[in-house]
Each structure stands twice: as structure tokens, then as C-alpha cells.
Amino acid sequence: MERPITIAVAGNPNSGKTTVFNHLTGARQHVGNYPGVTVEKKEGACRWNGRDFHVVDLPGTYSLTARSLEERVARNFVINERPDVVVDIVDASNLERNLYLATQFIELGVPVVVALNMIDVAESQGEHIDEELLSRLLGVPMVPTVATKGKGIDALLEAVVSLVEAAGGPEIQIRYGPELEPHIEELTAKVEASGQAGELNPRWVAIKLLENDDEVNTRVFDDGDNGLLEQVLATRAHIEQVIGDDTEIAIADRRYGCDY
Ligand SMILES: Nc1nc2c(ncn2[C@@H]2O[C@H](COP(=O)(O)OP(=O)(O)O)[C@@H](O)[C@H]2O)c(=O)[nH]1
Ligand SMILES: [Mg+2]
Known part of the structure; x- marks a missing residue:
């Protein structure tokens, strides 16, 4: 059945x-x-x-x-x-x-x-x-x-x-524009390489880390320093400098379709 x-x-x-x-x-x-x-x-x-x-x-x-x-x-x-x-x-x-x-x-x-x-x-x-x-x-x-x-x-x-x-069809991604997208992709690769994403989609984990999401932070960083934390903090600082807004806000704005 x-x-x-x-x-x-x-x-x-x-x-x-x-x-x-x-x-x-x-x-x-x-x-x-x-x-x-x-x-x-x-x-x-x-x-x-x-x-x-x-x-x-x-x-x-x-x-x-x-x-x-x-x-x-x-x-x-x-x-x-x-x-x-x-x-x-x-x-x-x-x-x-x-x-x-x-x-x-x-x-x-x-x-x-x-x-x-x-x-x-x-x-x-x-x-x-x-x-x-x-x-x-x-x-x-x-x-x-x-x-x-x-x-x-x-x-x-x-x-x-x-x-x-049709499961297994093409995946569509929300794109975050030229300012954010390269950073998200770079961090996604690091998350993937760290093996810390477990069952989760690495791109999703990367975006949540940039958004400083408590639960994802705990999941990823609780096993001690895996080199990702430094990367996340540096990326956030860079985004905030370039865009002039909190990373969290920059990401949410992009999801709503605001342009930079
Ligand atoms: N006009 C209209 N009212 C709807 C429709 N669907 C739900 N409602 C009404 O919207 C209100 C909220 O619906 P509910 O199912 O309780 O929403 P929930 O909070 O998402 O569970 C209720 O008064 C529903 O009767 C719809 O398609 N058209
Ligand atoms: Mg309800």
C-alpha cells in the first residue's frame, strides 16, 4: 500500500x-x-x-x-x-x-x-x-x-x-542581488565543506547564519570552533559596511524585492 x-x-x-x-x-x-x-x-x-x-x-x-x-x-x-x-x-x-x-x-x-x-x-x-x-x-x-x-x-x-x-524537479532559488549573492554563495560553499549543515540545505543554513538565527547558530557552532564563525562575522561586517544596513535587514529587504 x-x-x-x-x-x-x-x-x-x-x-x-x-x-x-x-x-x-x-x-x-x-x-x-x-x-x-x-x-x-x-x-x-x-x-x-x-x-x-x-x-x-x-x-x-x-x-x-x-x-x-x-x-x-x-x-x-x-x-x-x-x-x-x-x-x-x-x-x-x-x-x-x-x-x-x-x-x-x-x-x-x-x-x-x-x-x-x-x-x-x-x-x-x-x-x-x-x-x-x-x-x-x-x-x-x-x-x-x-x-x-x-x-x-x-x-x-x-x-x-x-x-x-514530480519530486526531484528543478530547484528555484530566491536570488539576493549582486551585493549579497556572492557572499551567500561563498558562505554556502564553506558550510557545505564544514559538514555542519547535516540534513539541512547548506544555502539555507548560510543565509540563516548571516541572519544570526539563534537555532541555526546553536546547531552549527555548538560542536566547537569549525572556522565558520569567523567567516560569518567577517561577511556580516562586510555586508553592513557596503550596504549600510544590518545584514538581517538587507536580506529581508531583498526577499521583499527591494533594489539596491
Ligand atoms: N471571503 C473569504 N473568507 C475566507 C476565505 N477563507 C477563509 N475565510 C475566512 O477568513 C477567516 C480566517 O480563516 P481561518 O481559516 O480561521 O484562518 P487561519 O487563521 O489561517 O486558520 C474566517 O472568518 C474564514 O471564514 C475565503 O477564501 N474567502
Ligand atoms: Mg487557524
Whole structure:
């Protein structure tokens, strides 16, 4: 028997995650907690087109910086449990802010399908979203949905199945522009050579080190000095000098698409 496809439903708070989750799982739900924390974990199951799915409703997050408990829980679930697909529920009437999280999942290197939810609200505001263009730009499938009406849910599952079946397809990366990109690439090579990334995507680790991410710092630097720390500090100092901003801010700006 084929194993179920695990879907993690992610997205900003109030983007419609639970509505999508309820549509997918109906009464087949179980509510518990994530291990060791009092963050609610909703899981469920569904069967569609002859396939079984295990669905997890992740806590709402704006980002994956691991600064809040919700962000840590969502990120650790995706890193440690490795769901087959992250379905990122995006509020299409607030696209720019919501796509920030999508870029973070793409960067993490996990398979992502974006649900352009609340497309009814976007349309009532006179917005027309070219999902094919967006999908090409970000390199991930985009499916318009109206979760409250169950619209687009079948198409969402179809996109999930296609992605699982095509696993190993081309990788799309967020590029950080001429100022940052060479430093990220150089550090990625050092991270790779150090063997400290373990199971994680080395480019993702390099970017998180530049962002001074607590959890990644602990993971990478706890085994004593491996020569990386000096490199990270020097790179941060250089970026701050050239760009005139904190490295963290420079990286976030680039993700939002600001130009230097
Ligand atoms: N108009 C509209 N409202 C939606 C849609 N999806 C969800 N909602 C509403 O948006 C609110 C937040 O949804 P919820 O699923 O709780 O969001 P969550 O915080 O991401 O779990 C609820 O009032 C939903 O009924 C949609 O596609 N269109
Ligand atoms: Mg919810």
C-alpha cells in the first residue's frame, strides 16, 4: 500500500488555513499539542482520488525566523518531519506581505504549493492576479481558492499530487542581488565543506547564519570552533559596511524585492 502524502498547511494568521484544513479533513480530525509546548496541533486525514493524505494545520506565522514559539514550531515541523508538501495558504487580497513566507519555504528547499486564497476578496477589491505569471516567477504551483466555499480545493490536491509525483524537479532559488549573492554563495560553499549543515540545505543554513538565527547558530557552532564563525562575522561586517544596513535587514529587504 502507498504511504499517505503528508501535507503541512502553513500561512499567515487569518489567511484561511483552518478553513482549508477543515475542508480537507472534515470530521477526521485529531487535536493535540506539539511535543513539549502548549501550541495546539491539529491533524487529520483524507482520501481523494485513490490517495491517502495526512494533513497538519501548522500555527500561523509571518516568517520562519524562529523568534516566536509559533515560528519555531512551524519551522521545526517542516525541517524535522519533512512533510511531502507544504501548502502555503496566502491571503490573495494582501499578496505582498503573504508571499514573504512563501519565499522562506521555497528557500528552505521544501516542496511548496501556494493556495491563493480569498481570491473572492481580492476580486471584489478590483485586483486581478495573474497566477500563471506569479507561479513562473516563484517556481511553485499557485492555485486560486475560496476556502469558505470549498472552491479550488480539488485543484489544490491535484497540484499536491503532481508535485509529489514530480519530486526531484528543478530547484528555484530566491536570488539576493549582486551585493549579497556572492557572499551567500561563498558562505554556502564553506558550510557545505564544514559538514555542519547535516540534513539541512547548506544555502539555507548560510543565509540563516548571516541572519544570526539563534537555532541555526546553536546547531552549527555548538560542536566547537569549525572556522565558520569567523567567516560569518567577517561577511556580516562586510555586508553592513557596503550596504549600510544590518545584514538581517538587507536580506529581508531583498526577499521583499527591494533594489539596491
Ligand atoms: N471571503 C473569504 N473568507 C475566507 C476565505 N477563507 C477563509 N475565510 C475566512 O477568513 C477567516 C480566517 O480563516 P481561518 O481559516 O480561521 O484562518 P487561519 O487563521 O489561517 O486558520 C474566517 O472568518 C474564514 O471564514 C475565503 O477564501 N474567502
Ligand atoms: Mg487557524
